[in-house]
Amino acid sequence: MLIPHPLLGPRDAQEFTYLGDARLLARPDGMAEGAEAAFYDYVYLRNNPAGVHRELWFHEHGDRSWLVVTRDTLTHDILGAELATDVVRRERPR
Amino acid sequence: MRVSKFSGFRLVREALRGHRGWTPLWRNPEPQPTYDIVIVGGGGHGLATAYYLAKVFGQTRIAVLEKGWLGSGNVGRNTTIIRSNYLLPGNQPFYEFSMKLWENLEQDLNFNAMVSQRGIINLIHSDAQRDAYRRRGNAMLLSGADARLLSREDLRDLVPFLNYDDARFPIRGGLMQPRAGTARHDGVAWGYARGADALGVDLVQNCEVTGFRTRDGRICGVETSRGPIDAGKVGIAVAGSSGRVMALAGLRLPIESHVLQAFVTEGLKPVIPGVLTFGAGHFYISQSDKGGLVFGGDIDGYNSYAQRGNLPVVEDVVESGMALMPMIGRARLLRSWGGVVDMSMDGSPIIDRTPVDGLYFNGGWCYGGFKATPASGYAFAHLIATGRPHASAAAYRLDRFARGHVIDERGAGAQPNLH
Numbered sequence: 134m135l136i137p138h139p140l141l142g143p144r145d146a147q148e149f150t151y152l153g154d155a156r157l158l159a160r161p162d163g164m165a166e167g168a169e170a171a172f173y174d175y176v177y178l179r180n181n182p183a184g185v186h187r188e189l190w191f192h193e194h195g196d197r198s199w200l201v202v203t204r205d206t207l208t209h210d211i212l213g214a215e216l217a218t219d220v221v222r223r224e225r226p227r
Numbered sequence: 228m229r230v231s232k233f234s235g236f237r238l239v240r241e242a243l244r245g246h247r248g249w250t251p252l253w254r255n256p257e258p259q260p261t262y263d264i265v266i267v268g269g270g271g272h273g274l275a276t277a278y279y280l281a282k283v284f285g286q287t288r289i290a291v292l293e294k295g296w297l298g299s300g301n302v303g304r305n306t307t308i309i310r311s312n313y314l315l316p317g318n319q320p321f322y323e324f325s326m327k328l329w330e331n332l333e334q335d336l337n338f339n340a341m342v343s344q345r346g347i348i349n350l351i352h353s354d355a356q357r358d359a360y361r362r363r364g365n366a367m368l369l370s371g372a373d374a375r376l377l378s379r380e381d382l383r384d385l386v387p388f389l390n391y392d393d394a395r396f397p398i399r400g401g402l403m404q405p406r407a408g409t410a411r412h413d414g415v416a417w418g419y420a421r422g423a424d425a426l427g428v429d430l431v432q433n434c435e436v437t438g439f440r441t442r443d444g445r446i447c448g449v450e451t452s453r454g455p456i457d458a459g460k461v462g463i464a465v466a467g468s469s470g471r472v473m474a475l476a477g478l479r480l481p482i483e484s485h486v487l488q489a490f491v492t493e494g495l496k497p498v499i500p501g502v503l504t505f506g507a508g509h510f511y512i513s514q515s516d517k518g519g520l521v522f523g524g525d526i527d528g529y530n531s532y533a534q535r536g537n538l539p540v541v542e543d544v545v546e547s548g549m550a551l552m553p554m555i556g557r558a559r560l561l562r563s564w565g566g567v568v569d570m571s572m573d574g575s576p577i578i579d580r581t582p583v584d585g586l587y588f589n590g591g592w593c594y595g596g597f598k599a600t601p602a603s604g605y606a607f608a609h610l611i612a613t614g615r616p617h618a619s620a621a622a623y624r625l626d627r628f629a630r631g632h633v634i635d636e637r638g639a640g641a642q643p644n645l646h
């Protein structure tokens with residue numbers, strides 16, 4: 134699999150380590166009401182879709198950036214990649 | 228239905244009559260509109276569950292619904308290793324129960340599943356690893372299983388061909404379970420299928436479950452590609468498809484689906500006496516009765532439903548093999564394939580009720596559920612028939628993650644690709 138790194142161009146997936154569902158970016162607030170249930174969901178439960186999946190890959194043997202890669206779990210086709218920091222800025226404006 | 232028994236005598240008789248007297252191993256029935264119990268998934272676990280429901284727990288009107296053909300999933304894709312060499316109290320007694328069922332399986336089913344107790348050896352490469360394996364061996368003995376700590380000299384007698392003096396990972400000994408071994412994976416599926424069919428279970432193939440029907444929070448049937456079927460109770464045993472199927476009931480699971488690859492070489496004369504596992508990388512190997520070296524290693528490590536893996540893991544597995552026993556570099560690889568495995572968040576399985584009344588779930592077997600087939604079927608049948616977990620599987624609860632009672636053999640945390 135080749136991952137289209139937004140800064141470095143296409144890179145071999147072997148340069149990366151895989152963490153999992155990109156929902157892990159949205160860490161719940163540990164002080165909020167219902168934090169225990171929210172953390173159970175965050176740590177353990179997964180949508181695990183057959184099809185398009187947004188997921189976190191770490192460019193460990195590269196520029197050490199985190200990417201959000203969109204990939205089809207049925208075909209392994211990679212549909213896109215963004216810097217995780219960009220995704221966080223866009224989805225959680227401060 | 229009349230089932231004709233297999234025996235040596237019958238084999239000779241059929242051989243003399245040109246093998247014209249053999250009949251199909253099971254019927255191929257149309258689905259009935261209603262069953263007491265519907266099992267979804269005709270892999271090893273689903274078939275074993277149906278068999279024990281009928282045989283041990285006296286249940287009737289049972290169907291197994293399989294979307295493809297019986298045994299088309301992981302039960303026919305695995306590397307056939309059976310063992311009970313776990314460490315943790317929630318796991319080891321269950322796997323030992325499974326091993327005891329394996330030991331009597333062929334007599335029970337009157338079917339040759341080629342169960343071969345040729346032993347497994349986990350290799351030791353450091354002092355710390357020896358301590359860890361000594362502890363594991365003691366845990367195995369406490370559960371009633373067998374375990375032997377082997378010195379380097381013991382090993383040299385048993386498996387002289389290993390790379391003992393590798394500079395980075397010298398081999399210092401091993402933990403052996405003599406009663407472990409291999410079984411013919413398809414044979415296990417076929418044996419359970421034939422046994423269940425003979426007890427009146429309908430094995431319905433090409434029948435995909437596409438939805439669940441509930442009434443007042445209780446299950447009352449399933450939607451299938453061959454029409455709706457009413458059911459009093461429904462048990463799910465769909466391995467790699469667990470997430471997809473349980474999503475139909477609105478449930479999210481502590482499971483990710485990943486791909487695991489396996490490899491087989493051309494047939495060779497007997498060279499490997501039992502099952503060997505490399506303690507410094509993830510690599511395991513045995514030799515099939517046909518002579519092929521059957522081996523595997525890590526899962527690919529990313530979510531996948533593709534039933535095929537990628538080349539980096541092929542390279543990694545083969546490198547581990549070469550590090551362990553350089554002689555396999557002379558063998559030619561014949562085939563490799565992949566299967567979708569249901570990796571749970573702690574590396575251990577789930578056999579439990581679900582929040583939907585009458586809907587039961589069996590899954591999260593990771594890369595190691597073949598050895599569990601008999602006990603998983605037995606424990607799942609016990610749960611479905613009696614409503615209570617079987618003693619051996621009492622720790623495999625769905626809510627253990629929320630309660631903090633995970634069963635994490637690797638100590639890797641909630642990271643499925645590290646288990």
Ligand SMILES: Cc1cc2nc3c(=O)[nH]c(=O)nc-3n(C[C@H](O)[C@H](O)[C@H](O)COP(=O)(O)OP(=O)(O)OC[C@H]3O[C@@H](n4cnc5c(N)ncnc54)[C@H](O)[C@@H]3O)c2cc1C
Pocket residue numbers: 267268269270271272273292293294295296297298299300301302303304305306307308309434435436437464465466467468472487488489523564565566567568592593594595596597598599
């Ligand atoms: C390459 C590989 C090597 C392995 N090696 C070992 C090993 O050495 N030792 C070991 O103990 N374990 C091993 N395993 C793991 C083991 O094979 C599995 O854990 C076990 O087979 C899973 O249970 P099963 O047999 O019931 O699964 P499966 O055979 O996968 O059965 C599940 C069935 O459910 C069906 N299904 C799915 N969705 C639906 C639906 N909607 N409706 C109807 N039917 C459906 C599927 O078609 C499938 O037939 C290995 C797995 C793989 C992939």
